[in-house]
Amino acid sequence: MQPLLHLNNVSKRYGAVRVLDGIDITVADNEFLTILGPSGSGKTTILRIIGGFEGIDGGSLMFEGRDLSAVPINRRPFNTVFQDYALFHHMTVAENVGYGLKVRGRPKAEIAARVAEVLDTVGLGTLGGRYPAQMSGGQRQRVALARAIICEPRLILLDEPLSALDVELRAQMQRFLKSLQRRLGIAFVFITHDQEEAIALSDRIIVVNRGRIEQEGAPEELYRRPRTPFTASFLGDNNLIPGTLAAIDGRLCTVDTAAGRLDATVDGPAPAPGSAVLVAVRPEHVRLDADPAAPHGMSAEVADVRFLGANVMIELFNPALPGAVIKVRRLADGSVAGLRPGASVRLGWAADDAALLQVAP
Amino acid sequence: MNTSLRRDRQDLLRAGLGHALNLGLPLLFVVIPILSFVVVSFWTLQDGQILLIPTLANYRAFFTEGSYLPVYLQTVGLSLQVTLVNVALSTAIALFIFRRTPRMRFLILMSFMLPLFMSYIIKVYSIRSILGQRGLLNEAMLGLGLIDQPIEALLFSRTAIFIALAVLYLPYAILPIYLALDRIPANYLAASADLGATPMQTLRAVVLPLGRPGIAAGAVFTFILTFGDFVTPQMVGGTQGFTFGRIVFSQFGLALNWPLGSALAVILLATTLLAVALAGLSLRREHVR
Ligand SMILES: Nc1ncnc2c1ncn2[C@@H]1O[C@H](COP(=O)(O)OP(=O)(O)O)[C@@H](O)[C@H]1O
């Protein structure tokens, strides 16, 4: 099926600085796609290229198979929710929301009706007469959304729209955004540097780092099966243990590390035995009471036990892995009650819970 | 308890002092000098002597005697014309600067502001040398064969006054208009285009409305400065340059009629205040962020 939008091998530079380096992105109809990456990784630049605010230095940008490079901003069938909302402060909320229809020359009565309808959709039914300055951050956010959806674009671009909101409002807006996207059936391209937000909202996540795509996939897939060290450590907590690949049998890998032989599984093409790799295993997947007689696994000593409410975070170390802190997360129940710093334990995990990562040569 | 009371009293004292300064400084430097000539405007001049007899004769003279009222109206007309032309020109120039890259903006703006750093006399004489009989404009037109003889009327005419005033006060309109445009967030322009507006629609719906405070300020500056100017009309207008400012000035000089001069000055001030009030009224709907 043809994607709605296709960025093909797109590159962008500012002066001598290469900001995007061969980016490939497809957006499907009705999809909630999140571009996730740290600050400065090029997320906003990607959005500005799609919106038409920046040109590209290489590659192509296609919308339903049509090349967009010559299409000016005001003719692109997308609308943007800006990071700072960019609401016109000299216009009322209703004038802001109706702006897109007004510049298209729609009759006044139609605009008024549509504005009322869209304001209802975003839960601001009665506030059309106010000015943006008279509204709270969360309300402005909704105005910006209403303004972006009124022209029924095929795609909405959202640049970290929730970053200015406090924690509680943010969770509320996340639920609202998700339900709005489902109701409207418009594709959302959403930018964030917050991995939890990305996981909670998205159908699909694209992880970017230094202007390149690290990995993409469904949230659960990215979380369970990271393929690069960056993805493994940027999405949630991970223990990364360095070693060399000893043997490989289908997906199942055995890795030699300074602390012993460890199990992991690999997705896609596997590296050759003997190459440097990392074993990535989540704190919640590490067992503390592994069978000492099991062929693989490592021993460790408890350094600290931190009570976090529902969970405890246990920090351990192995003298063969200097400087590395191994983190284990457990429910704060009776099974960890007797654990004290200094205790010796045996760590293990199911091979399916540990991902083998290639280290860039 | 005691200390907090003392602190309260100190705070009160400091606040009181602050208010006293806020009110006192404008009072000292603005209101008192103005009041003094308002008072003089109600005094009587008899046989060259100022008598402390209150009268409305000076104001009556403005409406009935000589050419005071016609000259006043002509000057208002001239100032409005200059204001109109300058605001249009300045808005265009400010928009032009606004569309450049940030570095170019500064350079272009500074070059337009350069005349502000020059002496008034130099500017007026350079305008004279351009408009004069053997001036740049005449020589150029002669050289191009557009005219056979230098046009005398270029200098010492109403047109000359008009051009000189317009050129002289252009920077005072460009600056506030540009500063207002400069405060428009770049994202507003992006958002407007994003929502489907053409550049022309963005100009009408976003740029000009947000530039309005600057345009109003530029208009007021131009009007006040042109209306009160009594040197330029004389220097480039000759006998044609009999503007209201010159009449006021001559009452304090040659005619030595301070009460009448003061009354005319009060009328000049009232006109100025009216211009400010009208500009303020046109901005009432302006909403702060
Ligand atoms: N107009 C610009 N000129 C020069 N460098 C820029 C410009 N815009 C962005 N950059 C640089 O490009 C990189 C990516 O920026 P951006 O796309 O804003 O990242 P993000 O949104 O992920 O934080 C950053 O290093 C930033 O400094």
Ligand SMILES: [Mg+2]
């Ligand atoms: Mg950004």
